[in-house]
Amino acid sequence: MDLLNDLATASRVIKETTDGTSDFKITNSVQSDPPSPNARDRVSDRLSPEDIQALVAAFANGATKAQLIERFGISRSSVKRILRQHRRAG
Incomplete structure (x- = not known):
């Protein structure tokens, strides 16, 4: 039942977001680890x-x-x- 409630909430948020009735923004929740302070990309570095x-x-x-x-x-x-x-x- 919780899954159905979650889906209903997600559906409502998507509808509100796409029809402009909400300021809610969907963002990508997948985040990569930030590079370490000592990470250097180029071999020449x-x-x-x-x-x-x-x-x-x-x-x-x-x-x-x-x-x-x-x-x-x-x-x-x-x-x-x-x-x-x-x-x-x-």
Whole structure:
């Protein structure tokens, strides 16, 4: 019975909202966690040019991508992107 009451209330709110008789606004209740204060989106914000050169050199000297991920604290896709960019640049 509670479910029917909830549905009736929701239906009434939707009707009032769509016909302009209510100031009630339906908002998206799903919220994502805010980024942490130390979160940085770009690898270039987390790695210096010297770090990137060290990553490329370590790979050239036989380090695996898994080792680079752990050492530099970046994702596999970031490691692959850096290596690809430096391979293109020559």
